[in-house]
Structures are given as C-alpha cells and as structure tokens.
Amino acid sequence: MTGKKDNLDIKIMGFESIDSDKYDRQKRIAGWDQSKVSNATVMVIGVGATGNELVKNLTLTGIGKFIIIDYDIIEKSNLNRCVLFNMENDIEGKYKVDIVKESIRTLNPDVEIVVYKKELNDIDKNLYKQSNVICSCVDNIEARLEANNYAHYYGIPFIDSGIDEHFGSIQAVYSEVKDAPCLQCGISDKDLDLMWKKFSCTGQEIDSENGETTRKIATIISTTSIIGGIQSQQVIKFILNLDHFKENGKWDSQIGEPLIGKQLNYNGLTNKFNIIEKLKDPNCWTCSYKKSNS
Numbered sequence: 001m002t003g004k005k006d007n008l009d010i011k012i013m014g015f016e017s018i019d020s021d022k023y024d025r026q027k028r029i030a031g032w033d034q035s036k037v038s039n040a041t042v043m044v045i046g047v048g049a050t051g052n053e054l055v056k057n058l059t060l061t062g063i064g065k066f067i068i069i070d071y072d073i074i075e076k077s078n079l080n081r082c083v084l085f086n087m088e089n090d091i092e093g094k095y096k097v098d099i100v101k102e103s104i105r106t107l108n109p110d111v112e113i114v115v116y117k118k119e120l121n122d123i124d125k126n127l128y129k130q131s132n133v134i135c136s137c138v139d140n141i142e143a144r145l146e147a148n149n150y151a152h153y154y155g156i157p158f159i160d161s162g163i164d165e166h167f168g169s170i171q172a173v174y175s176e177v178k179d180a181p182c183l184q185c186g187i188s189d190k191d192l193d194l195m196w197k198k199f200s201c202t203g204q205e206i207d208s209e210n211g212e213t214t215r216k217i218a219t220i221i222s223t224t225s226i227i228g229g230i231q232s233q234q235v236i237k238f239i240l241n242l243d244h245f246k247e248n249g250k251w252d253s254q255i256g257e258p259l260i261g262k263q264l265n266y267n268g269l270t271n272k273f274n275i276i277e278k279l280k281d282p283n284c285w286t287c288s289y290k291k292s293n294s
C-alpha cells in the first residue's frame with residue numbers, strides 16, 4: 001500500500017534509515033509510541049507454552065522489562081511447543097525462567113529481564129506495583145485468582161489466558177473501568193473445587209495431597225501460539241492506550257479497546273472466535289469492596 005504517508009517518510013528518512021531501525025514497521029502503525037513500549041514493565045506468571053509465545057512476541061516488539069515468575073523445570077515433553085526452550089539440546093532439568101532469560105537476550109538484547117523461581121504467593125508483592133501490565137499463563141485457578149486479586153487491588157491491568165486442546169480463552173481485568181468484572185466474578189463453585197489442583201506445563205495434573213501425577217492435558221502449539229499472540233496484543237493495547245484512557249475516559253480507536261470484562265474464546269475445531277460479556281458479581285469478595293467504596 002502506498003500513499004501520502006509513505007511518500008513523506010521516504011523524503012524525510014531515506015531508504016537507508018527506514019530499514020536500519022528494527023522497530024520501523026511497527027512504528028508506522030497509527031497511534032504507536034515506541035517509547036511507551038520500551039519503557040514498559042510486564043509481569044509474566046508462568047512461562048510454559050502460552051507464556052513462551054507471549055514473551056517471544058513482546059521481546060521482539062521491544063518491551064522494556066520483564067518480571068517472570070515460574071518455579072518449574074523443563075521436561076522433554078515441553079519441547080514440541082515452547083519456542084524459547086529450543087536454543088540448545090541439554091536443557092532438560094533446567095529452570096524454565098533461566099532458559100527463557102537466555103533466549104530473550106539472544107532475541108533482543110534491549111530487553112531487561114528479572115526472574116523468580118518461586119510460587120506466586122511467595123513473591124514480594126511490590127513486584128506487582130512495579131509492573132505496567134500483569135499476565136497469567138498458568139493452568140491453575142489459585143494462581144490466576146491471586147494475580148487477579150493483587151492486580152485489582154493495585155489498579156494494574158491484568159490479562160489471563162487459558163488453553164485446552166483446540167480451545168483457548170483470553171480475559172482482561174482493569175479495576176479502573178467502572179463496573180467491569182474481575183476474574184473472581186466469573187469463577188463458579190466447580191472452578192473453586194478445582195482450585196487446589198495444579199497442572200504443570202507438561203500437562204500433568206499434580207495432586208495437592210501427595211504430589212503424584214494423575215492425568216495429562218492435551219495441548220498443541222497452534223493453540224498456544226494463537227492465544228499467546230492475542231494476549232501479547234492485549235498487552236500492547238494497554239501499554240499504548242492507558243494514558244489516553246486515563247486522560248479522556250475512553251480508549252483511542254487507533255489502538256483499540258482491550259478485552260476488559262469480556263472473554264474471547266477460540267475454537268480451533270469450528271474455526272471460530274466469540275466474545276462473551278462477563279458480568280460483575282455485586283458480592284464478589286475481590287472487586288465489590290473497592291467499587292462500593294470508590
């Protein structure tokens with residue numbers, strides 16, 4: 001596509017300078033501000049298959065800093081869908097966060113990374129406040145709700161993702177949007193029953209009583225890359241558009257509105273996406289207190 005904008009760029013920049021800037025093509029997107037991206041800090045909870053895709057995308061986009069939390073080690077069954085784990089052959093048994101950190105440095109040395117080999121409830125809560133956006137890419141409700149709780153409390157955008165076979169979902173939470181539900185609002189009693197079950201990135205369910213593996217969840221990289229891609233797009237929307245929202249009470253249409261209060265579902269079997277409007281629970285113990293006092 002050519003037009004006035006392209007002609008103007010050529011006159012001002014020249015061909016050489018256009019291609020010497022690795023972020024040039026994304027800077028051409030209307031509403032883009034690379035300085036916002038390069039100064040942003042994103043917390044990523046869980047760097048399994050979806051987390052790999054999310055981190056890879058944001059790394060290449062030139063995000064300023066990652067705070068990455070994951071205590072899992074790499075197993076061979078991770079390697080069919082985790083792009084950041086394939087940099088060398090003998091990575092089995094190493095911490096996921098350590099290998100992700102090495103891969104990020106190779107992909108884009110501009111990006112700063114700090115990693116924590118801890119369970120989420122063991123981290124310093126100040127890490128939440130240091131983040132511009134928080135993302136969960138985990139397979140257990142307990143960690144999701146913990147991140148939701150702190151993100152809501154500190155007023156930081158939170159984006160949750162989930163996958164299962166050919167299906168995936170994304171939901172964003174931002175407590176500064178009036179009457180927007182949080183993740184807790186949509187949690188059913190059945191979900192709460194599952195809260196104490198944890199699933200590793202290898203798809204193995206871990207019994208919280210004795211740590212024994214009882215079953216595996218099927219996943220495929222085509223699903224995780226789609227969901228991780230959409231999640232990274234949501235992160236960019238918040239980073240580029242949050243100032244505009246705070247100043248004007250609405251989102252700049254050039255960048256678009258994040259999925260706040262909505263759940264985007266992907267169905268790889270029917271080739272369809274749909275978006276469900278989530279309802280706020282007036283009795284939600286996470287978000288009803290703050291809203292009723294604001």
Ligand SMILES: [Zn+2]
Nearest residue numbers: 182185284287
């Ligand atoms: Zn809620």
